[in-house]
Amino acid sequence: MLFTGIDLTEIERIKKSCQNPRFIARVFSAAEQEYFASKPNPYPSMAAAFAAKEAFSKAIGTGIRDFALTEVSVEHDLLGAPYLTFSGNAAEIVRKKNLSFSLSLTHTDTIAAAFVVAMEKESNAK
Numbered sequence: 001m002l003f004t005g006i007d008l009t010e011i012e013r014i015k016k017s018c019q020n021p022r023f024i025a026r027v028f029s030a031a032e033q034e035y036f037a038s039k040p041n042p043y044p045s046m047a048a049a050f051a052a053k054e055a056f057s058k059a060i061g062t063g064i065r066d067f068a069l070t071e072v073s074v075e076h077d078l079l080g081a082p083y084l085t086f087s088g089n090a091a092e093i094v095r096k097k098n099l100s101f102s103l104s105l106t107h108t109d110t111i112a113a114a115f116v117v118a119m120e121k122e123s124n125a126k
Helices: 011-017 021-027 030-037 043-059 088-097
Strands: 002-010 072-076 082-086 099-107 111-120
Touching: 002 011, 002 043, 011 043, 011 111, 030 043, 030 072, 043 072, 043 082, 043 099, 043 111, 082 088, 082 099, 088 099
Parallel strands: none
Antiparallel strands: 002 111, 072 082, 099 111
8 A cells, every 4th residue: 555645845834944943953863964064055855855745644643643753753864765764652653554655855945845745664464
């Protein structure tokens, strides 16, 4: 079974929210914050990561509840492709639902978008 989630986020809204350090600490993992710090203009990436967290919550069908936003982290492989990692309650939800994920991110000058596909993993039980 496949489940999907999509979200659009205004980059300027995230930029304004990031003026409050509590927002950054409440929304972004340490790994994400380190990645953003390497960017000359981090706000498109921050908005895309925020959209990914929203899209993830839609794909699992719960909305943002029972896990902290920092427990869903957008990371990048050696070629720059984004993927999701999980900790805490988010990791437990993913484990219980037996899901794996695919993530796509994009942005323009004003909007960031994320598309998440959740796939049920093959079960070994017969």
